[in-house]
Amino acid sequence: MDPGEQQVLVVIFDVSPVWWGLKSLQGQAHITKFFDSLIIFMNSYLMLHSDNKLAVIASHSTKSIFLYPPPQAGNEQNSSEYGDCRDKHFAVVDNAIISSFKTLMSDGCEEKDMRSDSLIAGSMANALCYIHRITQELESRERASSRILVVKAADDAASQYMSFMNVIFAAQKEHVVVDSCVLGQDSGLLQQACDMTGGLYLKVPSQYAFLQYLLTAFLTEPELRKDSLVLSRTKSLHSVDYRAACFCHRCLVEVGFVCSVCLSIFCQFSPICSTCETVFRPSSLVLKSRKKRKVPSRSSSPCTDASIK
Ligand SMILES: [Zn+2]
Ligand SMILES: [Zn+2]
Structure with a gap:
């Protein structure tokens, strides 16, 4: 000291x-x-x-x-x-x-x-x-x-x-x-x-x-x-758990969507950021991956099926 x-x-x-x-x-x-x-x-x-x-x-x-x-x-x-x-x-x-x-x-x-x-x-x-x-x-x-x-x-x-x-x-x-x-x-x-x-x-x-x-x-x-x-x-x-909580459901997510304007984190794609109200157009990649995952996990909570690889 x-x-x-x-x-x-x-x-x-x-x-x-x-x-x-x-x-x-x-x-x-x-x-x-x-x-x-x-x-x-x-x-x-x-x-x-x-x-x-x-x-x-x-x-x-x-x-x-x-x-x-x-x-x-x-x-x-x-x-x-x-x-x-x-x-x-x-x-x-x-x-x-x-x-x-x-x-x-x-x-x-x-x-x-x-x-x-x-x-x-x-x-x-x-x-x-x-x-x-x-x-x-x-x-x-x-x-x-x-x-x-x-x-x-x-x-x-x-x-x-x-x-x-x-x-x-x-x-x-x-x-x-x-x-x-x-x-x-x-x-x-x-x-x-x-x-x-x-x-x-x-x-x-x-x-x-x-x-x-x-x-x-x-x-x-x-x-x-x-x-x-x-x-x-x-x-x-010890290893650090760096998962963040999504702003929509307050669930911890490993992979999610980040608003490029205010850095809010979401587990699902949303066309309007609920924090800063910026409007986004979904990219074709997002639409494709959403269509693909529609079938398997409808029963699970929104926060578990939303990670997009
Ligand atoms: Zn969420
Ligand atoms: Zn935002």
Whole structure:
């Protein structure tokens, strides 16, 4: 790390009530245990340097909430009130995060919260805004190296594809690294985010070792990872799912039609681009291949029979 360079880390914790509820019922994972591990990880990060900045965002199914720093700043309490020997700074951070998390958990869920995905793209946008503000507040000779760590549990939602891509491009432009630690199924969107921003993507193979993965993989700054044998090996092992979601049905497609004006992706040929309303004449190639494929797969969904080789 260069002298005068500050580290900014925003941790996004996926608190999808549906995913964690199911895992808890199956006896596989409890959100509080993972949350405890995250607290230890965040304390370790703060311990690395006194200037390290931290923010924590909880990504719910319909909202994204800052657990730290709390929205109403200036309510710092003295560590002696907690009757333990923790450093004052850690005590303040831990207690703020824990109390906001408790409030969020005790708020309960409404019917509209019962979704299988979380607002990860929205939380990432919040994180980028926070990072942007922090970097604006720096003095002229200070620089910041910023990153976002997404701890993702719930499945991807193809409906978030567009906002996700916009967030990734914004992160790229602001030189913000996106790291992801995935607890559930592999996430194609986060794989792309990590690959495009130079971050680390890790699907935790054993959830019991969550803290160890956090400390060994994600505590290291992105700059220093190049020299780490373990991490470069992890990076070379995974392949990135670069499929895009079509703008018409939000399905992931390998081959599709791209509007030459606005770069929208479609799984089927459409004479008018629904995004920018450009009119296209179908080429003879498209018409031929459509006629050929009319017979075999009428029963399948529009997104599976549309790829044109
Ligand atoms: Zn489609
Ligand atoms: Zn277009």
